Amino acid sequence: MQNASMEELWLSSHFSGGNQTYLDELFEAYLADPNSVPEQWRSVFDKLPNINDEVTTDTPHQPVRDHFLLMGKAPNLAADTLAPAIVTEHERKQVRVHQLATAYRFRGHQQSKLDPLNLVERPKVPDLDLSFHGLSDADSDTVYQCGNFYFGKTEAPLKEILADLESTYCSSVGAEFTHIVNTAERRWIEQRMESVRSKPEYSVEAKKHILERLGAAEGMEKFLGSKYPGTKRFGLEGGEALIPLMDELIQRSGSYGAKEVVIGMAHRGRLNMLVNILGKNPSDLFEEFEGKSFLSESQGSGDVKYHQGFSSNVMTSGGELHLALAFNPSHLEIAAPVVEGSVRARQDRRNDATGELVVPVNIHGDAAFAGQGVVMETFQMSQTRAYGTGGTVHIVINNQVGFTTSKQEDARSTEYCTDIAKMVQAPIFHVNGDDPEAVVFVTQMAIDYRQQFKRDVVIDLVCYRRRGHNEADEPAMTQPIMYSIIRKHKSTFELYASKLVETGVVTQDYVKQVANDYRDALESGEHVAKALVKEPNSELFVDWTPYLNQPVVDDFDSGMDLKELQALAKKINTTPEGFSMQRQVNKIIEDRIKMANGALPVNWGFAETLAYATVIENGQPVRITGQDVGRGTFVHRHAVWHNQKDGSTYVPLAHLSEDQPKFQIYDSFLSEEAVLAFEYGYATTMPNAMVVWEAQFGDFANGAQVVIDQFITSGEHKWGRLCGLTMLLPHGYEGQGPEHSSARLERFLQLCAEQNIQVIMPTTPAQVFHMLRRQAIRNLRKPLVVMSPKSLLRHKDATSSLEELANGKFETVISEVNDKVDPKKAKRLVLCSGKVYYDLVDKREKEQAYDVAIVRIEQLYPFPEQRLLDVVKTFKRVEDVVWCQEEPMNQGAWYSSQHHMRKVINEVNNSLYLRYAGREASASPAAGYMALHLEQLEKFLNDAILNVQ
Numbered sequence: 042m043q044n045a046s047m048e049e050l051w052l053s054s055h056f057s058g059g060n061q062t063y064l065d066e067l068f069e070a071y072l073a074d075p076n077s078v079p080e081q082w083r084s085v086f087d088k089l090p091n092i093n094d095e096v097t098t099d100t101p102h103q104p105v106r107d108h109f110l111l112m113g114k115a116p117n118l119a120a121d122t123l124a125p126a127i128v129t130e131h132e133r134k135q136v137r138v139h140q141l142a143t144a145y146r147f148r149g150h151q152q153s154k155l156d157p158l159n160l161v162e163r164p165k166v167p168d169l170d171l172s173f174h175g176l177s178d179a180d181s182d183t184v185y186q187c188g189n190f191y192f193g194k195t196e197a198p199l200k201e202i203l204a205d206l207e208s209t210y211c212s213s214v215g216a217e218f219t220h221i222v223n224t225a226e227r228r229w230i231e232q233r234m235e236s237v238r239s240k241p242e243y244s245v246e247a248k249k250h251i252l253e254r255l256g257a258a259e260g261m262e263k264f265l266g267s268k269y270p271g272t273k274r275f276g277l278e279g280g281e282a283l284i285p286l287m288d289e290l291i292q293r294s295g296s297y298g299a300k301e302v303v304i305g306m307a308h309r310g311r312l313n314m315l316v317n318i319l320g321k322n323p324s325d326l327f328e329e330f331e332g333k334s335f336l337s338e339s340q341g342s343g344d345v346k347y348h349q350g351f352s353s354n355v356m357t358s359g360g361e362l363h364l365a366l367a368f369n370p371s372h373l374e375i376a377a378p379v380v381e382g383s384v385r386a387r388q389d390r391r392n393d394a395t396g397e398l399v400v401p402v403n404i405h406g407d408a409a410f411a412g413q414g415v416v417m418e419t420f421q422m423s424q425t426r427a428y429g430t431g432g433t434v435h436i437v438i439n440n441q442v443g444f445t446t447s448k449q450e451d452a453r454s455t456e457y458c459t460d461i462a463k464m465v466q467a468p469i470f471h472v473n474g475d476d477p478e479a480v481v482f483v484t485q486m487a488i489d490y491r492q493q494f495k496r497d498v499v500i501d502l503v504c505y506r507r508r509g510h511n512e513a514d515e516p517a518m519t520q521p522i523m524y525s526i527i528r529k530h531k532s533t534f535e536l537y538a539s540k541l542v543e544t545g546v547v548t549q550d551y552v553k554q555v556a557n558d559y560r561d562a563l564e565s566g567e568h569v570a571k572a573l574v575k576e577p578n579s580e581l582f583v584d585w586t587p588y589l590n591q592p593v594v595d596d597f598d599s600g601m602d603l604k605e606l607q608a609l610a611k612k613i614n615t616t617p618e619g620f621s622m623q624r625q626v627n628k629i630i631e632d633r634i635k636m637a638n639g640a641l642p643v644n645w646g647f648a649e650t651l652a653y654a655t656v657i658e659n660g661q662p663v664r665i666t667g668q669d670v671g672r673g674t675f676v677h678r679h680a681v682w683h684n685q686k687d688g689s690t691y692v693p694l695a696h697l698s699e700d701q702p703k704f705q706i707y708d709s710f711l712s713e714e715a716v717l718a719f720e721y722g723y724a725t726t727m728p729n730a731m732v733v734w735e736a737q738f739g740d741f742a743n744g745a746q747v748v749i750d751q752f753i754t755s756g757e758h759k760w761g762r763l764c765g766l767t768m769l770l771p772h773g774y775e776g777q778g779p780e781h782s783s784a785r786l787e788r789f790l791q792l793c794a795e796q797n798i799q800v801i802m803p804t805t806p807a808q809v810f811h812m813l814r815r816q817a818i819r820n821l822r823k824p825l826v827v828m829s830p831k832s833l834l835r836h837k838d839a840t841s842s843l844e845e846l847a848n849g850k851f852e853t854v855i856s857e858v859n860d861k862v863d864p865k866k867a868k869r870l871v872l873c874s875g876k877v878y879y880d881l882v883d884k885r886e887k888e889q890a891y892d893v894a895i896v897r898i899e900q901l902y903p904f905p906e907q908r909l910l911d912v913v914k915t916f917k918r919v920e921d922v923v924w925c926q927e928e929p930m931n932q933g934a935w936y937s938s939q940h941h942m943r944k945v946i947n948e949v950n951n952s953l954y955l956r957y958a959g960r961e962a963s964a965s966p967a968a969g970y971m972a973l974h975l976e977q978l979e980k981f982l983n984d985a986i987l988n989v990q
């Protein structure tokens with residue numbers, strides 16, 4: 042493996058020619074001691090894939106070889122081997138030396154010097170003591186083998202081994218990696234750290250670059266602090282090392298050929314990042330400080346500057362790279378799954394199946410990382426089929442305090458704020474933020490690890506917060522000791538500058554110049570991100586112009602040629618040769634074939650899957666996720682077929698043609714919050730895709746309320762980010778009890794304003810067909826919230842004809858369809874939405890009450906006032922108008938939508954009063970007993986159809 046990768050290296054153009062011997066020697070030198078080769082070469086060799094395979098394979102033989110080598114080199118020792126007792130003692134100690142090293146690998150991080158404030162007293166770790174392993178100072182000069190350590194020597198006196206272990210595992214880097222079960226990964230980390238004792242030797246140029254980046258980080262905060270004193274900016278001060286970290290991360294990702302890096306972060310340090318990393322024009326930021334708005338009134342509310350996202354392109358050694366910083370609300374961690382979704386969309390767009398081309402980076406706060414459940418959900422997604430992105434680099438800005446809470450016994454039960462990451466066996470590199478070279482070192486390791494193993498990795502940047510939670514806050518009120526230390530503590534830039542001056546790398550004047558140059562650049566309003574590309578290559582990101590400023594109109598011709606529809610239906614209902622279908626599924630597919638031929642009326646499952654087929658046929662990718670979406674919670678979809686003989690699966694919608702757009706359908710893990718946030722991220726990044734999330738039951742969406750409130754319903758107005766996500770939320774009162782009846786329609790309607798979302802309760806298969814096609818095919822990108830059915834999926838009357846699919850369009854209001862009801866004679870008009878329509882129809886049938894007209898409002902938002910007016914006008918003799926809903930009075934559409942209906946009715950006849958027929962107000966969504974459910978139903982149906990209370 043190693044040879045193969047070296048071979049590739051020789052053959053690659055810039056290594057070919059007559060340099061092979063030189064390179065061979067360099068590589069040998071690197072293997073012996075990575076610090077002995079120049080940094081650029083180290084960087085190249087570090088990145089060779091599977092560099093440790095050879096070492097790994099060799100390892101079992103190594104101690105034996107080393108032992109003979111040792112004996113050969115030390116004649117005295119060789120002689121001693123003749124004395125079995127002494128050999129045994131030496132060997133016993135040799136084993137203990139190995140145990141000692143293992144202890145350092147396991148627990149060295151607990152003794153590492155991570156806290157720049159030196160505030161936290163860390164208990165002594167007994168395993169790191171010589172005596173714990175039966176060794177003592179008396180053994181210090183005895184030479185032991187270094188068999189499976191990567192110190193670049195085969196043997197060394199114990200004191201030297203100990204010093205190497207201390208430097209590697211207990212310095213500014215504390216690494217947790219022994220929880221990883223994959224041996225190759227663990228060895229890789231050991232090799233990377235031990236070979237340079239966690240202190241690689243950086244070139245003068247590299248050191249100067251780190252100094253300049255730190256100067257930029259500090260300069261930015263100082264500048265804002267003096268120009269806008271007392272204004273909230275959630276400064277980075279104390280965590281300035283984040284800027285060299287991000288700089289290295291982006292540059293190194295670029296050197297691997299990555300084309301995009303998507304970053305999620307909370308507010309702390311965001312302005313610094315925007316200006317120093319993403320290249321936001323400082324003068325734009327200053328104008329925001331001065332209160333200027335960048336959105337016109339029609340574009341929405343805007344958002345505070347430390348929630349703003351940004352996009353730019355930067356140059357790296359591997360070419361131009363697109364950077365995107367996600368917008369985020371104040372929920373610190375919820376941006377993380379949004380970033381993952383956005384990354385997955387970009388990877389899909391680039392056919393980047395391994396995740397090499399698009400890298401997700403999530404920056405967290407220590408308190409939120411330990412506290413918020415969505416962090417766990419995001420980690421849980423990392424290796425799944427539906428949500429994997431080839432590994433995320435997580436960075437924790439660990440300033441050791443969350444707002445005013447810093448006591449560990451209040452903040453968490455875990456040792457570190459990062460412990461949750463161990464769940465997915467991510468390596469965790471804790472690093473002292475006041476040692477910027479160590480920070481750069483762990484960053485290089487993290488990105489190399491991610492690119493090589495395609496797994497999540499965490500950098501815990503242990504730092505401090507120089508000021509209060511924001512600049513107006515007084516931190517000494519709650520953290521007096523911490524802040525008395527911070528007040529005396531020199532900045533990271535000052536400390537590093539002193540170090541470089543002391544070691545003769547730069548002069549004091551040079552340091553001053555760095556600070557002055559930066560301030561001058563800021564003052565002149567120039568860009569200060571050096572790698573920024575002024576004329577970005579627009580091919581690196583999606584063109585959203587076709588979707589911008591689209592009119593919000595209801596009418597859209599979503600019909601389709603009948604023959605084409607039938608051909609598509611045939612394709613998605615053809616069983617592959619030799620595929621063993623399950624009996625009931627087989628019957629459903631046979632029925633679908635009959636529906637395609639017009640021999641059976643079209644049902645929900647047929648219409649819905651056919652709609653997806655037509656969207657794909659239109660050249661648009663489709664992605665559907667949610668719990669049980671393959672089959673459908675209520676057994677209606679069957680988009681994934683399971684071979685009964687071998688358990689393999691077949692997805693007909695993915696087999697429409699050779700070169701069709703992607704069709705993805707994945708059953709999700711049992712999360713709503715992270716999953717919905719992910720799909721929001723996906724949909725806001727891939728405008729031409731139809732993205733659907735289905736809740737197992739509609740009320741489960743309440744686990745994702747943050748995503749609904751902070752992103753789906755308000756993202757466009759806060760940030761100008763369009764989103765065409767579709768949410769299918771099973772809803773309907775069927776006597777199943779309080780939990781699975783309601784998708785909480787009232788909450789969505791309460792969030793509706795300024796045409797932010799669409800809320801639909803479709804009642805026929807043709808309606809669902811046209812609703813889905815309209816959502817995907819027209820260029821309007823608005824979230825679509827669907828109260829989707831459960832029992833209606835199989836209701837004998839909830840059917841449509843093929844012609845209705847081919848010729849129709851989505852109807853926002855469906856007028857009376859029963860011929861027995863003469864609009865001119867109807868005395869009562871019942872307005873309703875959703876499944877209750879069929880209950881009302883049954884009741885009318887039972888009572889033969891054909892003087893009652895029933896009108897369905899299929900789209901509740903944007904409310905179709907004009908269309909309803911047109912319909913209501915046709916019922917000229919109506920004396921009584923009723924709104925009927927199956928939800929309790931304080932729920933459903935009654936409170937949110939009655940003003941629209943009243944307006945329409947008054948316009949037709951201002952003596953008419955809209956009355957309510959439905960369940961009484963209730964604290965719980967639905968009755969827990971079937972008998973009570975039916976009693977309530979009967980009562981309000983009587984009220985609606987017969988006006989009998």
Ligand code: AMP
Pocket residue numbers: 351352353364365366582583585724725726761762763764
């Ligand atoms: P990004 O790749 O996310 O950095 O986006 C690149 C550019 O595309 C942004 O600067 C926006 O102009 C535009 N854009 C991205 N996402 C959206 C969206 N959801 N709605 C509208 N415009 C977008």
